[in-house]
Amino acid sequence: MLKKSMYLALAGALVSLTGCATAPSELRSAGPDHRASFVLNQGYQSAYREILARQRACEQGSLVTAQGIVQGDLYTDTQSGTITTGLHGVWGVRTQTVIEIKAAGDGAADVTVFAEAGVRKYEPAIRKWLSGVQEC
DSSP: OHHHHHHHHHHHHHHHHHOSOBOHHHHHTSOGGGEEEEEESSOHHHHHHHHHHHHHHHHOEEOSSEEEEEEEEEETTTTEEEEEEEEEETTEEEEEEEEEEEEEETTEEEEEEEESSOGGGHHHHHHHHHTTOOOO
């Protein structure tokens, strides 16, 4: 009986750590507290590549109860790219951030970040990454 109770407690702890699964569309519609937009003085393709590389270096890897995954998609036909960061666990995928990058003309890019938490930290981090700072 004690063994069964330990397994149930462990299962409950894992559920609370991974939380409910969220989809990118849920983050996009979560409201202004979960969204930040800004313009970069850099083309969308090079900004996409650099942001994707830093997101992978900082967010991708194994955790105790989940695997951090960074997925990037670049669309040259629409001059845009999307970078999605999530946790893949036993109970599904929990999307943490979606970064949308779009060409804005004259070599600039519009960036919109949708984040589960801490959305305001992304603009300064992305600007640092694009200036050559490699820290997470």
